[in-house]
Amino acid sequence: MNLYTRLINKDHPLPPDYVPENLTDIGIPFDAPCGDPKRLLEIRTAHAALMLIQAAQRESLILTGISVVYGAFSACVQTDLKYINAYSSVSHCGLVLFAILMMNQTACTGAVLQMLSHGLMTALFFALIGMIYGRTHTRDVRELSGLMKIMPFLAVCYVIAGLANLGLPGLSGFIAEMTIFTGSFQHPDTFHRVWTVIACSSIVITAVYILRLVGKILYGTCTNKHHLTLSDATWDERTAVIILIACVAALGMAPWWISGMIGDSVLPITDLFTI
Numbered sequence: 001m002n003l004y005t006r007l008i009n010k011d012h013p014l015p016p017d018y019v020p021e022n023l024t025d026i027g028i029p030f031d032a033p034c035g036d037p038k039r040l041l042e043i044r045t046a047h048a049a050l051m052l053i054q055a056a057q058r059e060s061l062i063l064t065g066i067s068v069v070y071g072a073f074s075a076c077v078q079t080d081l082k083y084i085n086a087y088s089s090v091s092h093c094g095l096v097l098f099a100i101l102m103m104n105q106t107a108c109t110g111a112v113l114q115m116l117s118h119g120l121m122t123a124l125f126f127a128l129i130g131m132i133y134g135r136t137h138t139r140d141v142r143e144l145s146g147l148m149k150i151m152p153f154l155a156v157c158y159v160i161a162g163l164a165n166l167g168l169p170g171l172s173g174f175i176a177e178m179t180i181f182t183g184s185f186q187h188p189d190t191f192h193r194v195w196t197v198i199a200c201s202s203i204v205i206t207a208v209y210i211l212r213l214v215g216k217i218l219y220g221t222c223t224n225k226h227h228l229t230l231s232d233a234t235w236d237e238r239t240a241v242i243i244l245i246a247c248v249a250a251l252g253m254a255p256w257w258i259s260g261m262i263g264d265s266v267l268p269i270t271d272l273f274t275i
Contacts, residue, residue: 058191061101065195067094072205076212081132081139084209085125088165091202092118098199099180102192107183108266109259110176116258117164117172117251124161124244128154131237135230141213145220151232155217157241162210164248167203172251177203179259 071091078084092114099111131154132147133139148155164171167178184196222228233241251258 057101057103061098061192061195064094064098064101065198067091068098068199068202069205070094072202072209076205076209078209079141081129081141081144082126084141084213085122085129088206088209089118089122091206095177095180095199095202098195099183102180102184102187103270104183104186105263105267105270106186107180108270109263110179110181110183112262112266113172113179113251113255113259114176117176117248120172120244120248120251121161121164124157124241124248125165127237127241127244128158128161131233131241132158136224136227141216143224145216146222146227147217147220150222150227150230153233153238154241157245158217159214160245161248162214164252166206166210170249170252172248172255175252175255175259 068091071087071089071094075084075087075091078087096111096114096118099107099114102108129139132144132151135151136144138144147158160171164173167173181196181200184199185193187193187196
């Protein structure tokens with residue numbers, strides 16, 4: 001009793017950095033900075049909370065990894081340009097969540113880069129699809145054969161957008177995906193690395209449907225005589241498309257102007273997840 005009285009007595013306060021032996025810091029709640037007493041939990045409770053967080057992270061990684069591959073596979077069987085772009089977005093957005101769940105600075109930087117890259121590529125894709133549909137009145141890949149001979153500017157720009165989508169070096173998709181996978185491989189355990197390899201396989205699947213589409217546009221033979229009379233892009237359409245392609249190329253060839261800023265911005269957030 002005398003010891004207890006001494007501990008709580010105002011004349012004998014505890015040291016400011018005193019931590020009872022049965023308490024530990026596991027990093028929750030996440031809005032409390034490191035060293036804040038709010039992050040302290042009883043050891044058994046902390047262990048249970050840690051197991052719960054890790055289980056939730058693993059389950060979420062499995063679901064997002066599946067969505068990345070599922071979106072890419074689904075795009076392979078589509079014949080509508082809009083559906084191909086939509087399922088490609090499912091794969092890319094799943095990759096963003098996959099990177100965030102890795103909870104480290106490099107992967108989260110890649111997630112933000114992927115958001116920027118995907119936004120630019122999606123804008124470019126839908127602009128080109130709209131221009132093509134406005135002339136041909138169809139989005140069916142099977143009816144767009146030989147587009148390169150009819151509308152060379154739009155066809156070449158669509159090919160560039162497709163190459164950015166599959167992660168060609170020098171374009172924004174490559175930088176974003178490589179940053180994500182580099183950050184993901186920083187986890188030394190087998191679970192994270194296996195699912196990173198599975199997510200990486202989406203690049204190969206993406207190449208399948210993009211190159212199949214490019215082959216149709218470049219090397220196909222026009223089967224609709226009406227398409228032979230169509231005109232290429234107007235000057236204002238060319239201007240809009242060139243600006244978007246320039247942004248995609250700028251992010252791919254000179255990423256350091258924004259990746260450093262993003263990395264510094266996400267660091268305080270990833271530190272909150274440090275356990």
